[in-house]
Amino acid sequence: MQYERMSEWKVHDKRVLDAVARVPRHFFVDTPDVFEAYEDRPLPIGHGQTISQPYIVALMTELLAVEPHHRVLEIGTGSGFQAAVLAQLAGEVISVEIIEALAKRARERLAAQGCQNVEVHHGDGYKGYPPKAPYDRIIVTASCPDGVPEPLEEQLKPSGRLVLPTGATSEDQQLVAVIKDMDGKLQREAVLPVRFVPLTRRLR
Numbered sequence: 435m436q437y438e439r440m441s442e443w444k445v446h447d448k449r450v451l452d453a454v455a456r457v458p459r460h461f462f463v464d465t466p467d468v469f470e471a472y473e474d475r476p477l478p479i480g481h482g483q484t485i486s487q488p489y490i491v492a493l494m495t496e497l498l499a500v501e502p503h504h505r506v507l508e509i510g511t512g513s514g515f516q517a518a519v520l521a522q523l524a525g526e527v528i529s530v531e532i533i534e535a536l537a538k539r540a541r542e543r544l545a546a547q548g549c550q551n552v553e554v555h556h557g558d559g560y561k562g563y564p565p566k567a568p569y570d571r572i573i574v575t576a577s578c579p580d581g582v583p584e585p586l587e588e589q590l591k592p593s594g595r596l597v598l599p600t601g602a603t604s605e606d607q608q609l610v611a612v613i614k615d616m617d618g619k620l621q622r623e624a625v626l627p628v629r630f631v632p633l634t635r636r637l638r
């Protein structure tokens with residue numbers, strides 16, 4: 435599907451654009467208006483959470499530079515849309531969601547879309563997902579007030595990449611791309627101001 439203003443997106447990787455276009459976003463949101471799902475803006479998905487703007491999904495996916503053999507960890511499954519995009523580019527996607535009802539619904543939706551290489555777990559993604567660590571790539575889709583959570587840093591492979599929004603208030607958030615060098619040191623680069631729901635620590 436073609437998104438509103440997609441030709442203006444500053445995303446150049448054709449594999450990423452194709453993956454985003456192939457996932458039917460209307461299937462992952464509750465809007466009765468199918469066309470609303472293809473507007474370039476976030477939408478509510480219940481429980482006070484939102485599915486990200488499609489442009490931001492595409493941009494974060496491009497920054498992640500996923501390769502077909504990669505194991506990717508996503509924190510904040512939400513609707514499952516970002517996970518469905520990643521599933522087309524990666525070998526395996528592990529996604530963690532703190533709200534059980536959202537995890538369950540995303541699992542059902544991803545299965546219905548035939549995404550067999552995605553696992554959704556209910557839990558606090560601040561802790562990552564140790565049973566499948568380390569990861570080639572990590573993406574966080576809720577804002578981390580104190581920067582990269584330490585468990586995620588530990589679960590990222592050397593020369594791995596991590597993309598996340600950081601910032602304490604919704605007015606002061608940055609999308610940050612992080613590369614772990616071969617010595618295990620993190621190199622950060624601020625990409626652009628964004629607005630995400632905050633990472634919470636309370637299981638629901």
Ligand code: SAH
Pocket residue numbers: 483484485486509510511512513514515516517530531532533536557558559560575576631632633634635636
């Ligand atoms: N990637 C999602 C958008 C997610 S919105 C999509 O494609 O639809 C952010 C999500 O992060 C919400 O569903 C929220 O419940 C979840 N979240 C917040 N804190 C979390 C935590 N500590 N661990 C896992 N998920 C968390």
